[in-house]
Amino acid sequence: MTTFPADFVWGTATASYQIEGAVAEDGRRPSTWDTFARTPGKVWNGDTGDVACDHYHRFAEDVAIMADLGVDAYRFSVAWPRVVPEGTGAVNQAGLDFYRRVAETCLEHGVQPYVTLYHWDLPQPLEDAGGWLSRSTAEAFAEYARITHEALGDVIGSWITLNEPWCSALLGYAAGVHAPGQQLGTRSLEAAHHLLLGHGLAVQAMRADGGEAPLGITLNLHAVRAASDSEADLEAARRYDGLGNRLFLDPLLRGAYPEDVLADTGTTEWFAERSDDLATIAEPIDFIGINYYSAHTVAAPEDGRFSDPSLPTPTPGSERVVTVDTGAEKTQMGWEIHPDGLVDVLAQVHALAPGLPLYVTENGSAWPDEVGPDGRVEDEDRRRYLEAHLEACREAVARGLPLKGYFCWSLLDNFEWAFGYDRRFGIVRVDYETQQRTVKRSGEFYRDFVARERG
Numbered sequence: 541m542t543t544f545p546a547d548f549v550w551g552t553a554t555a556s557y558q559i560e561g562a563v564a565e566d567g568r569r570p571s572t573w574d575t576f577a578r579t580p581g582k583v584w585n586g587d588t589g590d591v592a593c594d595h596y597h598r599f600a601e602d603v604a605i606m607a608d609l610g611v612d613a614y615r616f617s618v619a620w621p622r623v624v625p626e627g628t629g630a631v632n633q634a635g636l637d638f639y640r641r642v643a644e645t646c647l648e649h650g651v652q653p654y655v656t657l658y659h660w661d662l663p664q665p666l667e668d669a670g671g672w673l674s675r676s677t678a679e680a681f682a683e684y685a686r687i688t689h690e691a692l693g694d695v696i697g698s699w700i701t702l703n704e705p706w707c708s709a710l711l712g713y714a715a716g717v718h719a720p721g722q723q724l725g726t727r728s729l730e731a732a733h734h735l736l737l738g739h740g741l742a743v744q745a746m747r748a749d750g751g752e753a754p755l756g757i758t759l760n761l762h763a764v765r766a767a768s769d770s771e772a773d774l775e776a777a778r779r780y781d782g783l784g785n786r787l788f789l790d791p792l793l794r795g796a797y798p799e800d801v802l803a804d805t806g807t808t809e810w811f812a813e814r815s816d817d818l819a820t821i822a823e824p825i826d827f828i829g830i831n832y833y834s835a836h837t838v839a840a841p842e843d844g845r846f847s848d849p850s851l852p853t854p855t856p857g858s859e860r861v862v863t864v865d866t867g868a869e870k871t872q873m874g875w876e877i878h879p880d881g882l883v884d885v886l887a888q889v890h891a892l893a894p895g896l897p898l899y900v901t902e903n904g905s906a907w908p909d910e911v912g913p914d915g916r917v918e919d920e921d922r923r924r925y926l927e928a929h930l931e932a933c934r935e936a937v938a939r940g941l942p943l944k945g946y947f948c949w950s951l952l953d954n955f956e957w958a959f960g961y962d963r964r965f966g967i968v969r970v971d972y973e974t975q976q977r978t979v980k981r982s983g984e985f986y987r988d989f990v991a992r993e994r995g
């Protein structure tokens with residue numbers, strides 16, 4: 541059986557708004573998710589990230605848990621509203637000091653800090669000025685990245701500019717199910733462009749700041765399969781792959797937007813007017829992070845019906861695509877379980893950029909956990925999902941794909957965006973009443989798997 545390279549990175553991942561709480565402490569100012577969560581009807585049960593897992597005060601305990609699990613690395617995100625509270629202008633030293641404490645605590649435990657600079661908590665004043673629909677937000681992001689990289693470059697092992705720009709753009713500005721909750725159809729592609737431009741400007745700013753740490757971006761890629769080899773279904777798959785994957789992979793790795801996607805969405809002219817930005821967007825990077833959860837079998841709608849629930853309407857292009865239920869097992873999110881799709885998306889990126897290091901920066905599953913009388917959480921479903929995807933990583937390595945690491949989503953149960961605290965992804969349970977942490981069966985499995993693979 542193929543073994544993982546000795547330097548393969550085993551990690552866990554979280555994000556600031558989902559775990560920190562302390563939303564008004566030490567100078568942090570509101571983000572778009574503070575606003576969105578407070579908008580009636582947007583988040584399950586009216587949940588907010590106000591307290592979450594109280595990681596702001598309990599990070600040392602959480603890092604110690606990671607050390608006990610034996611992970612090599614911790615991927616967390618820096619909250620822009622803690623570091624540059626208004627989005628631009630004044631820097632909040634207390635915010636930088638917090639992340640320095642997190643990083644130093646990781647290093648003291650032999651855990652490498654991997655930072656995501658933007659995991660969706662945009663400072664509200666920037667949204668008020670247009671958000672990602674505005675080019676100025678891209679420029680503000682680059683300045684925030686430079687500030688953070690300059691302040692923390694001595695304690696951060698790797699930098700990820702953006703987490704899942706597809707979600708920020710398509711769920712935030714088209715479907716409206718994520719902050720800022722806009723439903724602007726194809727104008728969401730303008731947000732996608734400014735996110736990618738912000739990424740490129742940030743890479744340039746961090747490179748100019750010096751430092752050796754690798755720089756990359758994280759994309760949620762969708763393994764896409766046509767329901768049949770009919771022309772209509774193949775066309776649906778092309779659309780889904782285009783809007784879900786190539787809209788981001790192509791500019792980043794080929795320096796050009798996919799013409800079919802621009803044609804599908806009627807945005808060819810808008811992007812042509814900004815073709816000078818492509819050199820910045822395609823600024824060379826050191827790795828790609830891939831968040832993988834599910835594969836999608838798609839088909840053309842028979843009677844013009846909508847549409848794919850995971851591309852909530854009116855996401856542009858989703859009116860011509862329906863997701864087919866293949867009968868595969870699903871997680872509590874309704875996402876089908878297809879570990880082989882992980883290998884497919886890794887191979888898709890490798891084909892575009894041979895040799896570029898790849899990391900699975902998120903992979904995990906939500907299930908309705910039960911706490912036993914002994915206080916344990918025997919989450920066999922999550923353990924089984926985890927095992928299957930770890931074996932898919934092994935298959936990817938066996939095929940010679942440049943997979944360098946795996947980060948389990950997530951270390952802790954946390955605020956699952958529009959689902960609030962109703963959905964638990966953690967390999968460690970959080971009792972939100974007491975903030976008690978309990979390592980689940982899946983966490984024990986991950987600990988034992990990593991120990992065994994490390995030999």
Ligand SMILES: N=[N+]=NCCCCNC(=O)[C@@H]1[C@H]2[C@H](O)[C@@H](O)[C@H](O)[C@@H](CO)[C@@H]12
Pocket residue numbers: 555558703704707760831833834850851875902949956957965
């Ligand atoms: N099929 N389908 N899908 C609809 C869109 C799915 C994309 N959502 C993600 O990838 C998010 C990513 C995020 O980084 C993290 O902050 C979230 O907690 C996890 C779990 O949700 C995943």
